[in-house]
Amino acid sequence: xxxxxxxxxxxxxxxxxxxxxxxxxxxxxxxxxxxxxxxxxxxxxxxxxxxxxxxxxxxxxxxxxxxxxxxxxxxxxxxxxxxxxxxxxxxxxxxxxxxxxxxxxxxxxxxxxxxxxxxxxxxxxxxxxxxxxxxxxxxxxxxxxxxxxxxxxxxxxxxxxxxxxxxxxxxxxxxxxxxxxxxxxxxxxxxxxxxxxxxxxxxxxxxxxxxxxxxxxxxxxxxxxxxxxxxxxxxxxxxxxxxxxxxxxxxxxxxxxxxxxxxxxxxxxxxxxxxxxxxxxxxxxxxxxxxxxxxxxxxxxxxxxxxxxxxxxxxxxxxxxxxxxxxxxxxxxxxxxxxxxxxxxxxxxxxxxxxxxxxxxxxxxxxxxxxxxxxxxxxxxxxxxxxxxxxxxxxxxxxxxxxxxxxxxxxxxxxxxxxxxxxxxxxxxxxxxxxxxxxxxxxxxxxxxxxxxxxxxxxxxxxxxxxxxxxxxxxxxxxxxxxxxxxxxxxxxxxxxxxxxxxxxxxxxxxxxxxxxxxxxxxxxxxxxxxxxxxxxxxxxxxxxxxxxxxxxxxxxxxxxxxxxxxxxxxxxxxxxxxxxxxxxxxxxxxxxxxxxxxxxxxxxxxxxxxxxxxxxxxxxxxxxxxxxxxxxxxxxxxxxxxxxxxxxxxxxxxxxxxxxxxxxxxxxxxxxxxxxxxxxxxxxxxxxxxxxxxxxxxxxxxxxxxxxxxxxxxxxxxxxxxxxxxxxxxxxxxxxxxxxxxxxxxxxxxxxxxxxxxxxxxxxxxxxxxxxxxxxxxxxxxxxxxxxxxxxxxxxxxxxxxxxxxxxxxxxxxxxxxxxxxxxxxxxxxxxxxxxxxxxxxxxxxxxxxxxxxxxxxxxxxxxxxxxxxxxxxxxxxxxxxxx
Numbered sequence: 072x073x074x075x076x077x078x079x080x081x082x083x084x085x086x087x088x089x090x091x092x093x094x095x096x097x098x099x100x101x102x103x104x105x106x107x108x109x110x111x112x113x114x115x116x117x118x119x120x121x122x123x124x125x126x127x128x129x130x131x132x133x134x135x136x137x138x139x140x141x142x143x144x145x146x147x148x149x150x151x152x153x154x155x156x157x158x159x160x161x162x163x164x165x166x167x168x169x170x171x172x173x174x175x176x177x178x179x180x181x182x183x184x185x186x187x188x189x190x191x192x193x194x195x196x197x198x199x200x201x202x203x204x205x206x207x208x209x210x211x212x213x214x215x216x217x218x219x220x221x222x223x224x225x226x227x228x229x230x231x232x233x234x235x236x237x238x239x240x241x242x243x244x245x246x247x248x249x250x251x252x253x254x255x256x257x258x259x260x261x262x263x264x265x266x267x268x269x270x271x272x273x274x275x276x277x278x279x280x281x282x283x284x285x286x287x288x289x290x291x292x293x294x295x296x297x298x299x300x301x302x303x304x305x306x307x308x309x310x311x312x313x314x315x316x317x318x319x320x321x322x323x324x325x326x327x328x329x330x331x332x333x334x335x336x337x338x339x340x341x342x343x344x345x346x347x348x349x350x351x352x353x354x355x356x357x358x359x360x361x362x363x364x365x366x367x368x369x370x371x372x373x374x375x376x377x378x379x380x381x382x383x384x385x386x387x388x389x390x391x392x393x394x395x396x397x398x399x400x401x402x403x404x405x406x407x408x409x410x411x412x413x414x415x416x417x418x419x420x421x422x423x424x425x426x427x428x429x430x431x432x433x434x435x436x437x438x439x440x441x442x443x444x445x446x447x448x449x450x451x452x453x454x455x456x457x458x459x460x461x462x463x464x465x466x467x468x469x470x471x472x473x474x475x476x477x478x479x480x481x482x483x484x485x486x487x488x489x490x491x492x493x494x495x496x497x498x499x500x501x502x503x504x505x506x507x508x509x510x511x512x513x514x515x516x517x518x519x520x521x522x523x524x525x526x527x528x529x530x531x532x533x534x535x536x537x538x539x540x541x542x543x544x545x546x547x548x549x550x551x552x553x554x555x556x557x558x559x560x561x562x563x564x565x566x567x568x569x570x571x572x573x574x575x576x577x578x579x580x581x582x583x584x585x586x587x588x589x590x591x592x593x594x595x596x597x598x599x600x601x602x603x604x605x606x607x608x609x610x611x612x613x614x615x616x617x618x619x620x621x622x623x624x625x626x627x628x629x630x631x632x633x634x635x636x637x638x639x640x641x642x643x644x645x646x647x648x649x650x651x652x653x654x655x656x657x658x659x660x661x662x663x664x665x666x667x668x669x670x671x672x673x674x675x676x677x678x679x680x681x682x683x684x685x686x687x688x689x690x691x692x693x694x695x696x697x698x699x700x701x702x703x704x705x706x707x708x709x710x711x712x713x714x715x716x717x718x719x720x721x722x723x724x725x726x727x728x729x730x731x732x733x734x735x736x737x738x739x740x741x742x743x744x745x746x747x748x749x750x751x752x753x754x755x756x757x758x759x760x761x762x763x764x765x766x767x768x769x770x771x772x773x774x775x776x777x778x779x780x781x782x783x784x785x786x787x788x789x790x791x792x793x794x795x796x797x798x799x800x801x802x803x804x805x806x807x808x809x810x811x812x813x814x815x816x817x818x819x820x821x822x823x824x825x826x827x828x829x830x831x832x833x834x835x836x837x838x839x840x841x842x843x844x845x846x847x848x849x850x851x852x853x854x855x856x857x858x859x860x861x862x863x864x865x866x867x868x869x870x871x872x873x874x875x876x877x878x879x880x881x882x883x884x885x886x887x888x889x890x891x892x893x894x895x896x897x898x899x900x901x902x903x904x905x906x907x908x909x910x911x912x913x914x915x916x917x918x919x920x921x922x923x924x925x926x927x928x929x930x931x932x933x934x935x936x937x938x939x940x941x942x943x944x945x946x947x948x949x950x951x952x953x954x955x956x
Contacts, residue, residue, distance in 0.1 A: 086138045086139075086140075086141035086142040086144075086145065086147070086150060086154070087138070087142070087150055087243075087284070087285070087288045088285040088288045088289045089134060089135070089137060089138040089141070089285075090135050090138030090139070090142070090150060090153070090154040090157075091243075091246060091280075091281040091284045091285040091288070092134075092281055092282075092285045093130055093131050093134040093135035093138060093154075093157075093158075093161075094131065094135065094157055094161075094246060094250065094277060094281050095246075095277055095278040095279075095280075095281025095282060095285075096130050096131070096278070096281075097127055097130055097131030097135075097161045097164075098249075098250070098253065098274035098275075098277035098278055098281075099274065099275075099278045100123055100126055100127060100130070100131075101123075101127075101164070101253075101257075101270075101271075101274055102270075102271045102274035102275055102278070104119075104123060105260075105267040105268070105270055105271040105274070106267075106268070106271050120168045120169070120171050121168070121169050123165070123168050124164075124165040124166060124167070124168030124169035124170075124171075125165065125169065126165070127161050127162070127164050127165030127168065128161070128162050128165035128166065128169075130161070131157070131158065131160075131161025131162065131164070131165065132158050132159075132161050132162030132165060133158075135154050135155075135157055135158040135161065136154070136155060136158040138150075138154040138158075139151050139152075139153075139154035139155035139158060139378075142154055143155075143336070143382050145788075145790050145884075146788070146790070146884040147790075148336070148338060148498070148501050148502075149232075149235060149236060149239060149498060149501075149502060150243075151336075151339065151382075152232070152338045152339045152342060152498065153232045153236070153243075153247065155339055155375050155378055156225075156228060156232070156339070156342050156375065157229075157250070158375070159343075159346075159371050159372045159374075159375045160225050162371050163221055163367065163368045163371050163372070166367045166368075166371065167218050167364055167367070167368075170363075170364060170367065218364060219258055219353075219358075220349065220350045220353035220354065220358065220359055220365060220368075221346065221349075221350055221364075221365070221368040222254055222257060222258045223258065223349060223353075224345050224346045224349040224350070224487065224491075225254055225346065226251060226254045226255055226258070227345070227491055228342055228345055228346070228491070228494060229247055229250050229251040229254060230248075230251045231491070231494055231495050231498070232247045232498075233247035233248040233250075233251055234495075235495070235498045235499060235502060237305060237306040237307060238305045238306070238307065238499070238502050238503075239305050239502065240301060240302045240304065240305060240306075241301055241304065241305065241306045242280065242283065242284040242287065242301035242302060243284065244306060245276075245280045246277060246280045246281055246284060249273050249274075249276040249277040249280060250273075250277055252273040253270050253273035253274050253277060256269045256270035256273060257270050283299070283301070284301060284302075286299065287299035287300075287301050287302055288302065336378075336379045336382035336383050336386070336388075336391060336395075337379070337383075337391060337493075337497045338494055338497040338498045338501065339375065339376070339378065339379040339382070340376060340379035340380070340383075340391065340394070340395040340398070341455075341490045341491075341493035341494040341497060342375075342490075342494045343372050343373065343375050343376035343379065343395075343398075343399070344376070344398060344455075344486065344487075344490035344493075345487055345490040345491045345494060346368070346369075346372045347369045347372055347373065347376075347402040347406075348402075348462070348482075348483035348484070348486045348487045348490070349483070349484075349487045350365045350368055350369055351365075351369075351405070351406075351409075351479065351480070351483045352480045352483040352484045352487060353365075354409065354413075354480075355476040355477070355479050355480030355483065356476075356477075356480045360413075361413050362406070362409040362410050362412075362413040363410060363413070365406065365409070365410075366406045366407055366409065366410040369402050369403070369406040370403060370406060370407075372402075373399045373402045373403045373406075374399075376395050376398060376399040376402070377395070377396065377399045377584075377587055379391070379395045380392050380393075380394075380395040380396040380399065380547075380587075381587075381591070383395065384543050384544065384591050386886060387543065388543075389543045389546065389704075389705060389708035389709050390444065390445070390448075390705070390709050392543050392544065392547065392591070393543075393546045393547045393550070393701075393705055394441055394456075396547045396550075396584065396587070396588075397434075397437055397441075397547070397550055398459070399584070400550075400551065400554065400579065400580050400584045401434055401462075401463075403575075403579045403583075403584075404430070404554070404575055404576055404579050404580060405466065407575035407579065408575055408576065410575075411574075411575065429468065429557055429558070429560055430554055430557050430558030430576045430580075431463060431466050431467050431468055432467065432557065433550075433553050433554045433557045433558075433694055433697075433698065434463040434466075434554065435460070435463040435464060435467065436698050437463075437550055437553075437698070437701065438456065438459050438460035438462075438463045439460060440698075440701060440702045440705065441456040441459070441460075442456045442457055442460055443702075444705055444706060444709060446514050446515040446520050447513055447514070447515050447516065447517040447520045448513065449510040449511050449512070449513060450510065450511020450512060450513075450514060451489075451492075451493055451496060451509075451510040451511055452510075453511075453514055454489060454511075455486075455489055455490070455493055458482070458485055458486045458489055459486065461482045461485070461486075462479075462482045462483065462486055464482075465478040465479045465481075465482040466479055495508060496508035496509070496510055505936055517710075521710055521712070521714060524706050524710075524714040524715055525714055543591065543708060544588045544591035544592050544604075545700070545704035545708065546700075546701045546702075546704040546705040546708065547584075547588050547591075547701075548585070548588045548592075548603075548604050548704075549662075549696075549697040549698070549700035549701035549704060550697065550701045551580050551581060551584045551585045551588060551604075552581065552585070552607060552611075552662070552693070552697050553693075553694045553697030553698055553701065554576070554580035554581070555576070555577045555580045555581025555582075555585075555611045556581075556669075556690045556693040556694045556697065557690065557691070557694040558573060558576035558577050558580065559573065559576075559577050559614065559618070559690055560687050560690050560691065573615075573619045574615055574619050577611055577614060577615045577619070578611070578612065578615045580611075581607070581608065581610075581611025581612070581614070581615075582608045582609075582611045582612040582615070585604050585605075585607060585608040585611070586604075586605070586608050588604045589601045589604040589605040589608060592604060602648065602651070603648055603651070603652075603659075603663070606644060606645070606648065607666070610641055610666075610670070613634070613637060613641075614673060617634045617673075617676075617677065618673075618676060632677070634677045635674065635677040635678060638670060638673050638674035638677055639674065641670045641673070642667065642670050642671065642674065645663060645666055645667050645670055646667065648663050649663040649664060649667065650722075651663075653720065653721040653722040654720050654721075654722050654723075655720055656717040656718045656719065656720060657717065657718025657719065657721065658696065658699065658700045658703065658717045658718055659700070659717075660718075660721055661696050662693065662696050662697065662700065665689055665692055665693045665696060666693065668685075668689045669686065669689050669690065669693060672685060672686040672689065700717070702715065703715040703716070703717050704717070734896060734900060735896065735900035735901040736896070736900045736901070736903055736904060736905055736906060737749065737753070737904070737905040737906075738892075738896070738905070738906050738908050739905060739906070739907050739908065740908055741763060741865045741907050741908060741909040746907065746908075747865065747868060747869060747872070747907070748872070749905070750762065750869065750905050750907045751869060751872040751873050753904045753905045754771065754772065754773045754779075754869075754873050754876065755773055755775070755776075755873055757773070757776045757778060757779045758772075758779065758903070758904030758905060759771070759772050759779055759782050759783050759786055759902075759903045759904055760903060760904055760905040760906060760907065761881045761889075761892065761895035761896075761899065761903060761905070761906040761907065762865075762866060762869060762876075762878075762906075762907045763863060763865060763866065763892070763907060763909035763912065764798075764859075764861040764863050764866050764878070764912075765825070765826070765827055765861040765862040765863040765866070765913055765914065766827045766861070766912065766913070766914040766916065766917050766918050766937065766938050767880055767881070767888040767889055767890055767912050767914065767915070767916065767917055768880070768881040768888075768889040768890070768891070768892065768894070768895050768912060769798075769878040769879060769880055769881050770783055770786065770787060770878065770879055770880070770881045770899070770903065771783075771798070771869075771876040771877065771878045772876065772877045772878075773846075773873055773874065773876060773877075774797060774842065774843040774844060774846045774850065774874060774875045774876065774877055775842070775843075775844045775845070775846065775874060776845075776846065777845050777846040777848075777849050780795065780846050780849040780850065780877045781849065783795065783877060783879065786899060786902045786903060787879060787882070787883060787884055787899075788883055788884045789879060789884045790884070793884075794850065794851050794852050794856075794857070795849075795850055795851075795877045795878065795879045796829055796850070796851070796856070796857030796858065796859050796877070796878060796879070797838075797841075797843065797850050797851075797856060797857070797858060797859070797875045797876065797877055797878070798859045798860070798861065798866065798870055798875065798876045798877075798878045799841070799858065799859070799860055799870055799875050800860070800866075800867040800868070800870035800871045801824075801825070801860060801867065802820055802821055802824050802860060804841070804870075804871075805820075805841065805858065805860075807840070807841075808837045808838070808840040808841040809837060809840065810832070810833075810835060810837035811833075811835065811837070812832065812833075813926060813927045814955065815926055815927065815929075815951065815952060815955055816832065816923055816926050816927075818951050818954075818955060819923065819926065819931075819947070819948060819951050820858075820860075822947050822950075822951055823921075823939075823944070823947060824860035825860045825861060825862035825863075825867070826860070826861075826862045826939065827861075827862070827914060827918045827919060827937060827938040827939045828918055828919050828920075828921055828939050828944065829857045829858065829859050829918045829919070829920045829921065830857065830858050830921050830923050831855050831856070831857045831858075831920065831921065831922045831923055831924060831934070832855065832856060832857075832858060832923050832924070833854065833855060833856075833924060834851050834852070834853070834854055834855050834856045838850075838856065841874075841875055842874035842875050843875055846877065849877065850877050855924060857920065859878065859918065865907065865909060869907070880917055881894075881895045881898075881899060882894075882898065882899075883898060883899070886898075888915070888916065888917055889912075890911060890912040890914075890915050891910065891911050891912065892906050892907075892908040892909060892910065914938040916937050916938050917935070917937045917938070918937045918938060918939070919933065919935060919936055919937040919938065919939040919940075919941065919944060920933070920934040920935040920937070921933060921934070921944055922934050929952060931944075931945075931948055933945075
């Protein structure tokens with residue numbers, strides 16, 4: 072394939088290069104310390120450990136995180152999940168080493184060196200060491216025990232990544248497999264130094280495989296072809312894992328599209344939901360005595376889970392954005408709650424403090440919401456939400472403390488097992504682009520669920536079919552404020568243990584996660600959307616500092632008056648926000664109004680005149696409003712309809728006229744000859760247009776114009792290594808070009824064309840006779856080309872008018888197929904030159920791709936099962952082959 076200005080094909084290999092190198096170098100750093108510790112018998116200490124930790128965070132963490140970003144940007148779900156997951160692993164390694172280095176006793180302590188056990192590259196504490204970190208009453212935790220709790224889930228997940236990558240190429244499986252083996256022996260190294268040597272050998276293999284793989288990808292990115300072996304061919308075909316159940320696929324309602332790339336970031340979310348509960352389970356069952364290191368590991372993996380939420384937002388997936396944002400907030404809050412209890416307060420069980428906490432009830436109510444909104448999704452999703460509900464039930468503060476940790480540990484174990492299965496299922500199904508791994512049918516039909524939600528509209532008049540421009544982060548905004556408000560409720564005479572616990576609950580949910588929500592609102596472009604969450608993040612951060620941390624630090628009267636002035640400023644600013652909310656809806660107006668009363672209570676608390684009963688009532692009402700707002704926002708956004716009322720705006724903009732905005736591109740009606748001619752003229756002029764086919768809508772470009780095909784790649788964000796196919800009007804048009812096909816191939820194509828099948832055939836000069844022209848190098852691969860003959864009258868006439876068209880599905884790469892011309896206009900109308908409108912597609916999935924390159928040997932292979940079942944394709948081929956014998 073030749074290069075051209077503006078064609079970014081040479082950059083698509085870079086994410087894999089960076090990710091593999093980051094893994095290799097990180098493994099090499101651990102290798103050096105393992106070999107040194109095994110040789111000298113003295114573990115690394117102090118500055119050496121700190122430097123190793125910093126390098127692991129910068130190289131294995133930050134650099135690999137960028138590789139994950141770029142991989143998701145090019146819609147590579149497997150590499151994105153792998154690189155972000157391993158970035159969290161190496162960052163946790165590095166943080167643990169820094170923790171160890173900063174906790175090392177004064178040099179010369181012989182007993183420490185003699186008793187120092189090996190762990191993650193020789194990391195642990197002796198059982199009798201008492202190393203202080205600034206708190207005279209705190210005994211250092213056994214880091215080796217804490218680290219093993221994080222190692223085990225990464226071992227299991229790394230094995231899954233190695234297995235899944237074997238369906239894509241045969242370099243990444245060896246890299247990820249070597250990482251899996253290295254992690255196993257790192258864990259064994261806790262009890263025997265011999266395992267560190269074996270682990271070092273595995274880490275050397277990681278480095279060697281990573282160097283070869285990154286070199287192969289770099290050369291491929293520059294030359295646009297595979298020079299070194301290892302990429303482009305899988306170890307085994309993913310289709311061997313099973314066959315999709317077509318009946319269950321068709322029962323998925325809104326999610327029935329077979330293109331499971333819709334769930335790409337979900338694998339990362341399930342990945343993170345495997346690590347966090349496993350660490351908690353280790354702690355709850357008594358294998359870890361302190362949660363200091365565990366809190367760090369969970370914090371890092373929770374940050375990765377926010378990335379899953381973020382990529383759900385970029386895909387306009389409200390459900391995933393909110394779900395994994397909520398899960399990340401839950402794990403962060405629970406981790407730092409246990410950190411406060413186990414480290415700062417010298418014990419896990421604090422009866423009075425736990426009974427005072429009520430924030431868990433909001434998490435429980437939120438979990439119920441997600442169980443309800445996932446009823447029309449697959450069974451796996453509903454079960455996952457059901458187990459999260461069990462998790463929230465198990466952490467209710469009023470549960471008798473005798474069984475608290477056992478209940479929580481069992482719930483975490485079940486949630487870990489299902490999340491591990493979910494990670495595997497989402498990865499494999501997305502690679503195969505169909506449901507090979509069982510995820511279960513849809514429990515409730517989408518129409519029935521929408522009808523149930525519509526019953527809540529009775530309180531106001533509104534059109535149930537009206538589509539709304541739902542803001543994706545709104546539901547998460549309400550959830551963060553609801554958790555913060557309910558967690559801030561306390562008695563009039565709070566004890567010190569309760570105040571310790573309140574800090575992570577209010578600060579993490581109300582301030583830290585809400586800053587993330589504010590960022591999403593900025594990306595969404597809403598005029599005032601980022602103002603309210605940013606301001607409320609400042610309120611909860613200030614609230615935490617004065618009401619809780621201030622109590623512990625005994626803030627002086629003079630400084631308290633400074634908070635009084637700040638509270639007055641908050642009151643004034645929130646008054647303006649109430650005015651903004653009046654232009655939005657009743658729920659937001661009620662929320663800001665109650666917040667005004669809460670701020671009055673905050674002002675009175677700075678003057679020691681706080682009526683606690685009023686504050687408790689307002690915080691409770693605020694939480695209820697948040698719960699309703701989260702539920703309504705999630706449902707309306709997921710279904711893109713006003714199903715649950717948020718209330719009309721109190722103040723309406725009279726100057727705003729209801730004017731139908733002009734379409735972003737010319738629209739032509741397929742049943743009109745003038746419309747067909749108009750699209751044909753745009754294509755011949757070098758434009759890219761959306762057209763209907765017998766399956767889903769497609770983007771098309773004339774094969775006579777190479778630059779238009781390049782624009783097609785850029786518009787769709789399609790990786791260059793994924794070639795586009797050509798569409799012709801009939802088999803007779805292909806016969807006229809006289810390609811040197813075998814009689815079996817000709818007969819097979821005559822039996823499947825026209826129809827929803829794409830045949831991959833040998834490429835050759837016959838394409839010039841077909842009319843491909845100068846775009847020969849832009850379609851297909853070097854040796855093959857995929858041919859489509861749609862069973863669609865409009866498309867056939869269009870191809871007769873323009874000649875062969877380069878086509879690909881009309882959706883941004885990695886997103887669901889477009890099954891209506893409105894979807895094409897909404898998603899890509901601002902980038903293309905026209906759309907041929909033909910209403911709903913006859914099929915909701917793309918064509919079935921059949922590899923016919925070895926048909927002369929009597930074999931074909933199904934590369935993608937689409938609207939035509941693979942069984943039917945094979946039946947046609949067997950019938951044709953038998954008839955020619």
